[in-house]
Amino acid sequence: xxxxxxxxxxxxxxxxxxxxxxxxxxxxxxxxxxxxxxxxxxxxxxxxxxxxxxxxxxxxxxxxxxxxxxxxxxxxxxxxxxxxxxxxxxxxxxxxxxxxxxxxxxxxxxxxxxxxxxxxxxxxxxxxxxxxxxxxxxxxxxxxxxxxxxxxxxxxxxxxxxxxxxxxxxxxxxxxxxxxxxxxxxxxxxxxxxxxxxxxxxxxxxxxxxxxxxxxxxxxxxxxxxxxxxxxxxxxxxxxxxxxxxx
Numbered sequence: 001x002x003x004x005x006x007x008x009x010x011x012x013x014x015x016x017x018x019x020x021x022x023x024x025x026x027x028x029x030x031x032x033x034x035x036x037x038x039x040x041x042x043x044x045x046x047x048x049x050x051x052x053x054x055x056x057x058x059x060x061x062x063x064x065x066x067x068x069x070x071x072x073x074x075x076x077x078x079x080x081x082x083x084x085x086x087x088x089x090x091x092x093x094x095x096x097x098x099x100x101x102x103x104x105x106x107x108x109x110x111x112x113x114x115x116x117x118x119x120x121x122x123x124x125x126x127x128x129x130x131x132x133x134x135x136x137x138x139x140x141x142x143x144x145x146x147x148x149x150x151x152x153x154x155x156x157x158x159x160x161x162x163x164x165x166x167x168x169x170x171x172x173x174x175x176x177x178x179x180x181x182x183x184x185x186x187x188x189x190x191x192x193x194x195x196x197x198x199x200x201x202x203x204x205x206x207x208x209x210x211x212x213x214x215x216x217x218x219x220x221x222x223x224x225x226x227x228x229x230x231x232x233x234x235x236x237x238x239x240x241x242x243x244x245x246x247x
Contacts, residue, residue: 002030003227008078010034010070010123012061012115013088015043017190018138021215022085022222027053029223031083034074036061061088061115067122080130083226084123086116086137086162091192095152105154112158113165120169124178133178134226137166141186141241148206149199159184163237170235179234181225186241188213208243 009026013019014035020042023035027050036059037043047056055077060066074081092108093100116137127133142150143159150156163182170180187203189212204210221240224230239245 003223003229004083005030007031007082007226008034008074008080009083009085009226010036010074010081011085011087012036012059012119015039015046015056017192018185018188018215018218019085019087020046021219022087023050023054025216025219025223026083026226027051029227032078034070034078034081036070037088061086061119062110064118067118071122071126075126081123081126082130082133084119084127084133084135085222085226086119086135088115089138089140089158090155091151092155093152097153100152100154104152108152108154109158112155113161116162116165120165120180124169124173127173127178128176131177133173133176134230135166135169135178135180136222136225137162137180137182138222139163139166139182139184139237141184141239141245143182144184144237144239145245147186147244149203166237167235174234179225179230181230181233181235182237183218183221183225184237184239184241184245185218186213186239186244188215188218190215206244207241208246211242213240213242 009031014023015037026033032053034055036057043056047054089112139162140159142156166180166182
């Protein structure tokens with residue numbers, strides 16, 4: 001079933017982890033996909049694997065100029081963007097607030113928060129031309145509460161901000177047929193999660209399902225929100241955390 005037939009999707013952080021899983025699933029569901037990342041070799045390899053319906057572009061999401069270039073090249077190749085998944089993000093160091101450096105704060109906010117702002121601002125004109133659009137922003141369980149193991153204040157601040165930005169954009173552009181929703185993953189098996197491997201057992205026990213999630217499980221939720229099946233869903237948060245944040 002081609003749930004994204006005729007759609008053009010842009011997925012940031014698409015070279016590996018959740019972004020790569022999103023790209024694979026979207027292409028399999030009929031979308032033409034632009035996957036972007038700073039990891040050039042991995043991104044090029046994935047695009048080659050996915051074939052003519054995929055394009056890789058090297059992309060720094062914290063750069064305004066890069067966003068202008070990426071959207072322009074995407075439209076030149078596939079036409080107006082109708083789906084945007086702002087997936088790129090960084091954890092940053094585990095640090096107490098008094099020990100968090102200015103450099104780490106600036107970098108995390110630039111990628112996780114400003115990058116999502118640039119992304120939405122850049123794709124909305126394309127969606128307006130198409131007359132339809134779905135924006136899926138990847139926040140985190142750390143954007144709805146502060147689970148044990150949240151790495152630092154900048155990460156939490158950026159992920160809370162993504163939720164608010166998503167809701168505002170949904171309200172501003174809903175009348176133009178553009179939806180915006182946020183996905184809040186918990187512990188997912190990605191290269192970033194591997195970096196905190198020593199905490200794996202604890203994190204498994206913190207979930208109701210007693211396991212770490214797979215990227216493809218998040219992709220199914222992202223696909224649903226991006227697709228016309230979610231045509232009446234906007235400005236909403238969607239936890240995918242195996243009950244981690246249940247109250």
